[in-house]
Structure formats: C-alpha cells, structure tokens
Amino acid sequence: MKERNGQSASLEVGTPAVTDLSIESSEDKALIRVLAADSTRMNSQLLADVLARDKRFQVLETQLSAATILAVAASEKPHVVVLSPLLENDPVLGFQVARQLHAAHPATRIVMLLDRSERRSAVEAFRAGAAAFSAAADL
Numbered sequence: 001m002k003e004r005n006g007q008s009a010s011l012e013v014g015t016p017a018v019t020d021l022s023i024e025s026s027e028d029k030a031l032i033r034v035l036a037a038d039s040t041r042m043n044s045q046l047l048a049d050v051l052a053r054d055k056r057f058q059v060l061e062t063q064l065s066a067a068t069i070l071a072v073a074a075s076e077k078p079h080v081v082v083l084s085p086l087l088e089n090d091p092v093l094g095f096q097v098a099r100q101l102h103a104a105h106p107a108t109r110i111v112m113l114l115d116r117s118e119r120r121s122a123v124e125a126f127r128a129g130a131a132a133f134s135a136a137a138d139l
Contacts (some may be wrong), residue, residue, distance in 0.1 A: 021112070030123065031055075031058035032056055032057050032058065033057075033060060033076060033077065033078040033117075034051055034057050034078060034080045035064075035069065035072055035073060035078040035080070035081045035082070036051060036059060036085045037063045037081045037083050037087065038062075038071050038082075039084040041062070044063070047113075048062045051082075065088060066093055069101075070101065070104075074104065077105070080110075081098075082111045083130075085098075085112060085113075085124075092124075095127075095128040098112065099129055102128065102129025106129075110129055111132045111134070112130040113133070113134055113136070114133050115135065117135040
C-alpha cells in the first residue's frame with residue numbers, strides 16, 4: 001500500500017495507516033471501524049473476512065452501491081473506508097464516492113483498491129481524498 005508521501009504502508013500494527021488513528025487493541029479502547037467496498041460482492045466479503053480476523057477491527061457491513069456507502073459512512077462513522085474505484089460497473093464511481101466521503105468526513109481515512117500501480121490512477125486516488133492506495137499488482 002502506498003501513502004501520499006510515497007512510503008509503503010499497510011493496515012498492520014505499527015504502520016502509518018493505523019498508528020495515525022491512535023487506536024490500540026484493548027478493552028478500554030475503541031475498535032477501528034472499517035467499511036469495505038470492493039468491485040464485487042464476493043471480493044467485498046473476502047476483504048471483510050480478512051479484516052475481521054484482526055481483533056482490532058470492527059468491520060461494518062460490506063457495501064457495493066455508492067448511495068449505501070455514503071449512508072453507512074454518515075451513520076456509522078468508520079475510521080477507515082477501503083474502496084474500489086469500480087462500483088456499480090462504473091470504473092470511476094469509487095473515486096467520486098471517495099471525494100464525497102472526504103468532503104463530508106475529512107477525518108475518515110480512505111484506502112483505494114487499484115488494479116494496477118499506474119501513476120494516473122494513483123494521482124486520481126489522492127485527488128479524490130485517499131490517504132493511501134493498494135494495487136493488486138503490488139500484492
């Protein structure tokens with residue numbers, strides 16, 4: 001995963017993506033609320049299942065529609081939204097949703113799930129308000 005400053009990051013303990021949230025795993029600390037929205041229902045569920053294995057995360061329901069993502073973000077106030085640019089068979093709808101999320105909830109961290117580490121896609125992710133991106137080719 002790449003952050004705005006070009007450094008690699010991940011959602012594991014001790015990485016910039018998580019330590020900036022100042023949330024630790026303990027009974028007196030809140031869990032990191034994560035909303036996952038990948039390009040397909042199956043990918044979203046797989047992503048949610050992987051994240052849910054980590055007891056520091058509270059995975060909110062997985063979403064595919066732009067309207068539902070925005071509604072859940074408004075009501076549940078996730079700390080992190082993991083978002084694909086491809087939503088509802090529209091290759092750029094995820095970027096539009098990221099812009100709206102960033103405008104309405106500037107404290108929410110957005111991680112874009114890109115297919116490739118192309119400069120154009122990475123720039124678009126950051127312009128849309130993403131704090132970081134992860135490219136499938138990098139995994």
